[in-house]
Amino acid sequence: MTNADMASTVIPTPVPRWHSASAIRYWALAAAAVFLSADPLHSHPLQAEPVDHAHVFNFDQFYIPEDPDELVADGGLLLIAELNCAACHTMPDAWKDRLPTKPGPDLAAAGNRLNEDSLWRFIRSPQSRKKGTQMPGLFAGEEGDVEAVEAITQYLASLKKDQAALPEGDAMRGRETYHTVGCVACHEPASDYRPAKVAADALLEKPGLSSVPIALADDYDFQSLAHFLLDPLSCRPAGRMPSMRLTEQEASDIAAYLHTGRLPPKMDERALLQIPPQTVAQGREAFISRRCTACHTTGEEMPKQAAKPFAALKADAATGCLSGKIQSGIPRYDFKELQIRALRLAMQRVQMDAPAPFTAQQTVDWQMMRLNCYACHDRDSKGGPEEPRAQYFHVNDPGAESLGELAHLPPSLDRIGRKLTREWLERILWGKDGSVRPYIDTRMPNFGQAQTESLIAPLESADALAKPVEINVSGLEKHHRAESGRQLMGATGLACVACHGLKDRKSLGPPVLRLTHTVERLRPAFFKELLLNPQETQPGTVMPPLFMGRKKADQEIESIWTYLRELDGQPLPEGLLSATDFELKPDEAQRPIVFRSFIEGVGTHAIGVGFPGGLNAAFDAKTSRWVIVWKGRFLDAMSNWQERAMPPIKPLGTDVKEMPAAQGQRTFGGYRLNRDGVPTFWYQQDGKRVDDTLRPTPDGKGFEHLINIDGQETKEILSW
């Protein structure tokens, strides 16, 4: 298949749909040039201007050379943690909790992901193959290195797993997903992709902060890349690449996108070197002896070779990882100057003192730094997406545009530890759903339980109020009634529904988050704190101070809580209730509906009968007669089924006609349904039994009125 062939099959389609990742490998460059009218070499995230040092996002974000030593030392601790120094260098006991090891990538399926040449190149010189990687180079080119790299390559290439086939990807769709679900909070956006809200003539601002490199993705096998995107935590348990909760299709689409513009492999150094063949067993041995096992797992128990304890390291050693001359076996990170300074300062600190104990907030901050929560969220005036990245945070509901940043950007995490319940925090952090903002495209990623469990308790204590807000949610007080809360929330109450949707219904106005899961999500005390004083509790919120000056605010808030707690069996508040929610309509069986209620024009003993063809009548069981007939819609059961006051209901249809008054003294007996569900009413009139039936005429235009007195039947046609 030639490029021209492919192009001709694609051209007629307005939006090119590139079906197979492998198919686009060699021709996409041409196709992309045609359709994107930009050079993919420059537009693609993979071709982002690479950083030239082991990249730790939050170090680059928060530390600059002008910072004082004290601060830079903090950054050094972050580097020590993120670069996993503790994996080889045992930390002094006092620092073991502060600087624990970080699980490195699991290589049990490394052979699926990269071919031998790619593995070889990456192991041989990580920083040249994947600029910015945290994987250190261990092979300076000394005697035996070439063979060791080859052997490890053989070993890793042998590590394969069966994996289920994921669907073919669509690169254009992948490009859209990549730029909208939140990947660009950490990774580079493509320069040719314009976020929807950037004006066509505006200059697209480039991120100022360096991006986490993804330069190896184009070497990945397509299926493996898609699997990695679908579930990154399974091979990178550290959660630094969190799961974006992609569907299989989305994962394939992004994989296809990242494969756009793949180039044929260059002539390979590996082939040129004519390395003597190495066995898998030799590779496995080298994998252990070269300390790969310090960071990596392969699914097999392997010994770890410890290096010097951290306390014995010398910051100014002539041959160490911080020196200019790095020998084989010493990890080479290509540190930049500030990193070296930071690491030296941090080493000093670790070697001299025990760490100062963290406050709860410092614990939170530390873990948020490590996981890069700050890429999307701010807390304590720190973090949040930089402007050029913020423009990629989309809403999918135009109604949310008016809310500005509040709708677009992930929420501030101030007070989050007293806001969200533990269960909800777990859901959010561990990828068990938990989103309440359907209008926002960006997804809260799943960082995995292992990395985030330690965040929850410090969040709770950091954010706790010295004097907690008191709220009674026992359900025992008289005002703890769902119905009271429902009315308060309704359009003629406090009109919460003007902004908040519930269950499957959108709000009447802007689509602020839905309140469906409020009681599982919010701590009751925070709910009250927020309602009593929204601006204080959530600065910048558009929530109005509805309860200010309301004498019964405490009780009203508790009523609303009760309603939200019982929501799943409750009707929606006024405003969200649809006029047809309780309307009685014939079911599939198309049988008449019999319905007793207080019906206007009939009385308190009324029995409505609605026929499927749109003819209706009401019988009064007190006077034993048909009182009204009407056409069209039947009755609304809302009053009977929901409203405490149970007001009389009106016929919903048209052409209401009164029936003539009854003759004689009648005593009601009841009704029977025939096989088709048509009721026949019976009563005693002057000592005789009367059976009385209304049923639609065969043409459906009126009623037949059948009256049977002691076996004598009369029939009249009613049309009106």
Place this chain on the structure above:
Amino acid sequence: MVRLQQCALALGLLITTAIGHAVEDADYYRILTYSLPENVIMEASGLAVLPDGRLAVAIRRGEVWMLDHPEATPATTENVGFKKFASGMHEVLGLAWHEGALYATQRAEITRLRDLDGDGVADEYATVSTGWGVSGNYHEYAYGPAIDKAGNFYTSLNASLGKGWEGAGDEAKLPLWRGWCMRTVPGSSPEPWAAGFRSPCGIGTDLDGEVFVTDQQGNWFGTNPLLHVRKGAFFGHGDAVRDMSQPNSPIKSPGKLPEGITTAEAIQKVPGYCPPAVWFPYVKMGQSPTGFRCDGTGGKFGPFARQMFVGEFVLSGVNRVFLEKVGGELQGACFPFIKGLQCASLSIHFLGDGSMVIGQSNRGWNSAGNRPFGLQRIVWTGKTPLEVAKMEAKTDGFNFTFTLPIDPASVSREAFSGTSYTYTYQSKYGSPEMDPQDLKITSAELSEDRTQIHVKVANLRPGYVHEFKLPELKGQDGQPLWHRDAYYTLNRIPTE
């Protein structure tokens, strides 16, 4: 020294509380929850068990559902089998099975439901009792039917709280018999039977066929009562007095009702006033008693055979009542039984296997259980709790009979305490506990067989509730007393 003792006492109480919590209800009774068919609002207001074992459930939306296998475990919809039997009725608040048919009480009538063609769905809705006033006022609930041994039907009618609807015609202004209980002899019109109810949400019979009603704290009721219904009984609510001037009223009007006296005094002063067989002290024993049922399981539900189990709405639980005849009248005690149900209890029945079904709905009111409706089952585990089985009034105090023998070491007079109090009888809402007095307990003696404790009280007061906090009693093997609260409504002190 005195101070020290008080401290010790306070400590003792604390410890007791802690131990009290250690007794798990689940040790004795398990709560099972029915899964419900989707989109069915199972606000279960009435229950009836058919001779073939099926359970009929009336719901407030005017339907009756049939459960083929109500005893199935787990109670999934597939295992249980739900089928709609009847629909279109006007707020059914009670259901009974009687002589081959179901009887449901709607706002304006008792309806007999029959399936004539045998397709499993009712096709006959026959009116067997109607004629009480229905003004369209929202609070005019009608409950029942209770059915006595002779096959007569009883309907308890809520007082009208507020205005009627002018569309109701004459009844808008003069809805008859609101706040009354009606008796219907089959084939006749309902006749006024007893009066003075407020919101008589539970109606049923004991195993002897005596009719009882539970009512709600509010005006004229200082707390929630259990009322023993008999012809001509007046239970005190003022709204019912108006219709006593009707020619067929079985009750002579007491005239203008006094206000602000105690209910103990009302027994003496209000002509025809009939005190409750049991008062449920407010909050302590819940805030809203509902449907009830007596245990006719012959021991399959545990050691409380023949006693009454009363649903509790707000606390979402079930209380227990022991009754005895003193001076020709039924009176007795109430005890906590089960709490922590998913929703307000509204109706209760026993299934063939001896387990208890609770029908639930909290629409319109509040409840501790946070589900809006549902069905749950309470199953005895077979382990007997150490509990007060009977609390009988004696001339000089009370005799407690326990379900199991008591360890004598845990019995001492000093460890018993209690108070007595009454309520205000008034048209205003509710009442605090009035005229409280600590019980002067002079002795507490364990019987030879160790199953009874006779507690002598020097200051018994007729017409008063006598509340006991029982000691931390132990069974022979150290098993703690399950519930330590007991409330006896001492309308009369036995004379012998």
